[in-house]
Amino acid sequence: MKAPAAGSSATRSPATRPSAGRSPATRYGLVVTGLLVALAVAVVAGVALGSVRIPVGEVVPILTGRAAPSPYRTIVLDVRLPRVLLGAVVGGGLAVVGAVLQALVRNRLADPFLLGISSGASAGAVLVLVLGVGGGVGITSAVALPAGAFAGALLALVLVYALARRGATMTGAGLVLAGVAVSYILAALTTLLLVLAGRPEHFQEAMFWSLGGLGSARWDTLALPAVVLALGIAALLTLARPLDLLLVGEEGATVLGLDTARFRAAVFVLASLVTAVMVAASGAVGFVGLMVLHAARMAVGAPHRRLLPVAALGGALALVLADLAARTVAAPQDIPVGVLTALTGGPFFLWLMRRRAEGSPV
Amino acid sequence: MTELRLEALSYGTRLREVDLTARPGETVGLVGPNGSGKTTLLRCVQGILTPTSGRALLDGDDLHTLTPKARARRIAGVPQDSSSEFELTVREVVALGRSPHKRFWETDTAEDRARVERALTRVGVAELADRPYPTLSGGERQRALVARALVQDPALLVLDEPTNHLDIRHQLDVLGLARRLGARGTTNILALHDLNLAAAHCDRLYVLERGRVVAEGPPGEVLTPALLAAVYGVAAEVIPHPTTGTPTVLYLPGPPVEHDLSAM
Numbered sequence: 053m054k055a056p057a058a059g060s061s062a063t064r065s066p067a068t069r070p071s072a073g074r075s076p077a078t079r080y081g082l083v084v085t086g087l088l089v090a091l092a093v094a095v096v097a098g099v100a101l102g103s104v105r106i107p108v109g110e111v112v113p114i115l116t117g118r119a120a121p122s123p124y125r126t127i128v129l130d131v132r133l134p135r136v137l138l139g140a141v142v143g144g145g146l147a148v149v150g151a152v153l154q155a156l157v158r159n160r161l162a163d164p165f166l167l168g169i170s171s172g173a174s175a176g177a178v179l180v181l182v183l184g185v186g187g188g189v190g191i192t193s194a195v196a197l198p199a200g201a202f203a204g205a206l207l208a209l210v211l212v213y214a215l216a217r218r219g220a221t222m223t224g225a226g227l228v229l230a231g232v233a234v235s236y237i238l239a240a241l242t243t244l245l246l247v248l249a250g251r252p253e254h255f256q257e258a259m260f261w262s263l264g265g266l267g268s269a270r271w272d273t274l275a276l277p278a279v280v281l282a283l284g285i286a287a288l289l290t291l292a293r294p295l296d297l298l299l300v301g302e303e304g305a306t307v308l309g310l311d312t313a314r315f316r317a318a319v320f321v322l323a324s325l326v327t328a329v330m331v332a333a334s335g336a337v338g339f340v341g342l343m344v345l346h347a348a349r350m351a352v353g354a355p356h357r358r359l360l361p362v363a364a365l366g367g368a369l370a371l372v373l374a375d376l377a378a379r380t381v382a383a384p385q386d387i388p389v390g391v392l393t394a395l396t397g398g399p400f401f402l403w404l405m406r407r408r409a410e411g412s413p414v
Numbered sequence: 415m416t417e418l419r420l421e422a423l424s425y426g427t428r429l430r431e432v433d434l435t436a437r438p439g440e441t442v443g444l445v446g447p448n449g450s451g452k453t454t455l456l457r458c459v460q461g462i463l464t465p466t467s468g469r470a471l472l473d474g475d476d477l478h479t480l481t482p483k484a485r486a487r488r489i490a491g492v493p494q495d496s497s498s499e500f501e502l503t504v505r506e507v508v509a510l511g512r513s514p515h516k517r518f519w520e521t522d523t524a525e526d527r528a529r530v531e532r533a534l535t536r537v538g539v540a541e542l543a544d545r546p547y548p549t550l551s552g553g554e555r556q557r558a559l560v561a562r563a564l565v566q567d568p569a570l571l572v573l574d575e576p577t578n579h580l581d582i583r584h585q586l587d588v589l590g591l592a593r594r595l596g597a598r599g600t601t602n603i604l605a606l607h608d609l610n611l612a613a614a615h616c617d618r619l620y621v622l623e624r625g626r627v628v629a630e631g632p633p634g635e636v637l638t639p640a641l642l643a644a645v646y647g648v649a650a651e652v653i654p655h656p657t658t659g660t661p662t663v664l665y666l667p668g669p670p671v672e673h674d675l676s677a678m
Contacts, residue, residue, distance in 0.1 A: 290519040309486030309514035
């Protein structure tokens with residue numbers, strides 16, 4: 053059959069991968085290398101720029117540990133570097149979670165923030181904070197806060213999923229509506245908790261939990277997110293095949309041998325865990341994954357073995373750059389980084405939604 | 415060589431106490447009007463639906479107690495349609511058919527990849543292999559899904575309306591492929607709308623009406639004017655094909671002549 057659709061792929065497919073001339077493996081290597089270089093540059097820039105500008109010539113030796121004693125040493129190593137690295141870790145984590153959620157609900161509009169998971173994590177963390185579980189300081193709090201966030205995140209995700217699902221079908225619109233509603237309720241609850249607890253800083257704290265910010269980064273708050281991100285990516289990479297199976301739909305996955313109910317539960321837990329740890333460190337930064345994942349799929353395709361590393365690097369790059377902008381565009385004001393990600397990711401989300409409404413297969 | 419046996423299989427009101435046997439290497443066709451339960455039956459066989467009562471046995475194993483993976487190693491299906499907004503390429507979609515034979519962390523071996531290429535060629539979609547799956551036409555998708563079922567290397571092949579998006583040449587190709595697999599020991603069960611295709615390509619037919627089996631047997635015994643009138647409400651003659659001799663249905667205009675079904 054030569055159906056009309058069997059034209060050349062170049063003229064017809066909306067997101068033809070420009071793979072001509074290069075093997076997918078070479079292409080993948082190029083993309084990853086390019087992202088690594090860009091991330092390194094962004095990290096150096098993120099450390100050099102800010103309220104006090106530090107010459108790059110001074111930054112690099114300090115970072116590589118070969119510097120003569122420098123007046124900038126403290127700013128670079130104790131203030132800026134942990135902040136930039138936290139941005140990279142959180143951005144990478146949120147983009148990876150975004151990729152997994154999009155596979156789970158088979159929808160490009162999915163994002164931990166839009167599905168209410170981040171707000172759930174915020175609410176859980178604030179509850180721990182307000183109740184004073186774990187003493188409020190030191191190592192117990194470093195565990196109790198993420199644990200509370202995890203419980204909140206998992207609860208929100210299960211709730212939104214159950215609300216959006218009607219029988220076997222789940223529409224993008226239903227999903228986003230349920231996510232946004234749950235997100236609002238939980239954000240309101242978070243603020244209410246802070247006010248009721250009589251915390252004098254409640255206004256600022258509420259802003260941190262609902263919009264996110266990297267200003268509180270320290271070396272000791274960086275360790276847990278970094279470890280969780282590394283383990284999370286490792287775990288998800290071993291699950292690349294079942295994640296790919298999700299892309300053909302629940303029925304398709306079942307007839308190809310996937311125990312979908314069990315796998316979905318495992319993915320819920322993993323996604324909530326990574327989101328919660330990121331949110332506990334940085335508040336609920338939204339929209340990080342949407343644009344990154346769109347670009348990543350165009351560059352390396354949908355299979356998760358290739359997608360996840362690219363998503364992690366792209367998310368890291370995106371949030372490092374966003375935070376750099378947050379610190380510099382209105383300096384000395386420090387804009388919450390979530391404001392900038394929402395200002396860029398939000399319109400992109402709307403564009404994606406319009407495109408789908410117009411019947412494009414993507 | 416695999417035998418499928420359904421024993422009083424029921425699914426709510428959509429499928430009522432269906433008994434069915436597909437013997438090793440046999441191609442069994444399900445025919446019947448829309449809503450008669452063909453798809454429901456096939457979904458039960460694939461483990462997508464769990465029957466409300468009765469059993470489905472694959473060489474004596476109740477297939478609803480098998481793990482999804484153990485089931486997928488033995489049963490492959492071509493769903494009516496499945497689309498995805500994510501652009502896995504056609505090759506990537508077909509390669510997923512190797513999944514039941516893999517641990518979840520394993521990647522495809524050279525042998526897996528060779529199987530995929532063979533299957534792509536066999537159903538005639540090799541030149542589409544690098545295209546994003548969602549950009550394919552209905553018929554191209556269907557052939558890609560047949561390729562996926564082939565790389566799954568099943569003992570039982572389940573095809574639900576495998577021909578409904580295909581032009582006549584590819585209809586014959588897909589059904590011929592099922593036949594050749596049958597000759598090599600694969601058991602086939604398929605739902606078909608086109609009675610003449612069913613008669614030509616199936617060893618035995620089961621006629622479903624409102625969830626019940628109302629007739630079964632070789633096409634020549636099952637496809638009678640009386641049955642067509644009773645089940646489909648059409649007037650028709652059934653004559654042997656002038657060349658092949660298979661029973662061929664010729665539809666007549668107008669309402670069916672009254673037939674006494676109990677005489678069948």
